[in-house]
Amino acid sequence: MTDTTAAEPTGGQTRDLSGARDMIVCEDVSKWYGDFQALDGVSATIKEQEVVVVLGPSGSGKSTWIRCINRLEIHQEGRIVVDDVELTNDLRNIEKVRSEVGMVFQQFNLFPHLNILDNVTLAPIWVRKKPRAEAEAQGMALLERVGIPEQAQKYPGQLSGGQQQRVAIARALAMEPRIMLFDEPTSALDPEMIKEVLDVMKTLALSGMTMMVVTHEMGFAKEVADRLIFMEGGQIVEQNTTELFFSNPTEERTKLFLSQIL
């Protein structure tokens, strides 16, 4: 584990997380698609309340890695421990982890046959076994929080992309997760809708949620992230606190990437 100089106040969120407990621990995680190695010995630890942004060119394995953390992809080597539960083939562990980890997808993946409120309340009712009235009250509160309570009775197809992604965030939050994973949440959005989604994510980060975000939004990374991880070829090339990452990157590859993207 390459520990960072977390003690120094750095980056967007200036705070000390060195004493916090480990929420996600990855040790030497490797994954192959056929002969192609998508992940090659990825090791990292994410602390409670930490906001980590994962950067890298396309095909670098960042999406694969984040999807391994709630077992949407199966890693073949190494260990992933989420909130003290190790991900193995044991179905009970997988279900437990998935209900603790919220996920937001690039393509939103809302359920098109259910209205917005049902999208949000479905999992709390059937997975958490909450009474419907309670789940609906909570769902409305969440829609309020992401700023679209008036759309509750509409269907996903009637909403704009930004609104859909905010619903997707509300849907993930309805399970009261301890960790939120974002897999390129703004990549499929028009520029003017990106802001409304990022604003929701910022408030979420400030509220103390543990977050892992794959994104190309450098502004968001600078403002919100505690730490940045740069990946290429299925490996972690560099990870550092936000300020040091941008001001003083150590690896040549990172410098090249930053010079192209900034």
Place this chain on the structure above:
Amino acid sequence: MSELSSHTGNITVPYTPPPETPKLSPREWVKENLFSSPFNSALTVVTTIILLAVFRGFLSFIFNPVRQWDSTATNMQLFMTRAYPDEQYIRVWFCVAVLLTLTGVSMAVWQAGSTVPVAGLGRKLLATGALLALLALLAPFSASATVQWLAAALAVAAIGEAIRRFAGRGESERTVSSLTVLVVTLAGLVTSLWVVPYGHHSYIAKRVPRVLAEPGTVALTTKLPWTIMLLIVVAAYFAGRLMRNRLPTNPTRATLLMLWLLAPFFLTYLVLRDPDFDMGHVLSTDLPIFAAYAVGGAVLLSWLTRPSTGETGRVVAVLILVAGFCTFLTPMRQVVRLDMLLLATFALAAPTFAGGPRARRRYIFGWLGVLGVMSWLITSINTPSTVTVPGGFFIGGFSITLFIAFIALVISFPLGIALALARTSSMPIFRQLATGFIEVVRGIPLITVLIFFSIMVPLFLPRGMHLGEVAAVAIGYVLFSSAYLAENVRGGLQSITRGQHEAAEAVGMTTAQKTVFIVLPQALRVSIPPLVGHCIGVFKETSLLAIIGVFDILYIGRIVIPGQTEFMGSTRENVLFVSVIYWIFAYQMSKASQRLERRTGLGER
């Protein structure tokens, strides 16, 4: 729209209406659509000539004086219910009344019908009059008949024109509900029963004085029953309107769907067949079994649905399933075995599909309801009937067509969905069993399956259980239908994107929950068109019942009626009539599917 625009600020964009499409005069319309080019003109002329020739041939067939149309009208009762005894016929009318009541209430609750402009209606009548006039001129009638037809055609056209003129007055467009139009049409038909001497009247008057001696049987005088039926539909519709306004929508609709599902079983077994229950036996054996399962099952399920039960519950459920299979090893009453399997199914699904305290209670009530219906059905099937019908099964004709089609579809739907899920599942045993079953059944002609089942199934049954030939054949239909249905559903299942599966998994749903709440609703919606095609197919394939000697409507029209001494050789008339009946029902299914597609927004969202 208003919500979306409110986000972009309060800028009011002036509304510009799109340019109006110019309305073409009839002459221009014809020119543009039928005679736009020399080739198009030639095509129009040739097609018109062919159509007229076909039309004329058809008309000369129908209106040929040789045709024995009174054979159809006289044998209507035979067509519908075969030899159901006249003195019990009030039961048949009761069934019709129940179904029509459900229809009326459902039409109101689902807000069927639309408003149609009166002027359009007038135009339609006008066109009908013109068509009738054309028909009168084309058909090989005698001169006097032609004049009569022409007069009738002109009268219709005149009424149409009058309505059109009347509707054209005043500024606002007059509209009328399409249901009103329907009721008026039906009322006209029912009135005609009182006025027009249809086939059976003249037939009875001329040839069968025996029937005239006892003219009171309900079956032979359909005018009074049909009048009552019409009143019942209308009354049911208004009752449904009251229900729609007073009661919450979704529970009402769910109840109605439930009733639709149960009504055919209830009517067939309790009303038409009238099981001769041995009450002593029922009280001493059937009721105690039911009570034991009801109480034991309810206790078990309330334990299984507790959130804290967890994994132990699943193990217990599997044990019950094993016990259910074990009951087949020892001699035992059929109802004990089937109830055990039913309990196992409920127990297996309990931890997954029961949520908060209200959902738990509803789950247990659901168990009691399904158990009650199942127990009653099993008892009824195994009880002899009080209705004795010459020649076997208690219904025949069109009733058996509807009955078999309903049974085949209702049972093969869950079975087909289960097969499709099994075939696409990741569990190798289920996948291969399902694939094997589907491939085998699809490779065998339906007739073979039917013959096989009518002969073989009675041999496989446990001792003491009797299943009529028709029930055995119904099983054949169910299996055949489920194999095809499974393939249709599989097509829908494959159209669900990977992202939907992942989104459901990411919120922690189990595979069963994902399938029931996310995958199946979308897959079934996509498969509505092929599924309705399948329903129509099953409905029509019931005509194969004739092959194994069951008297369905086609067999009656093709063999039975042309065999009557009075109507020798009237095959063509009756087969034409049968095909019209088939078409009316198949077309209604097709229309229903279109409505369903619109309602579920297929192709829109």
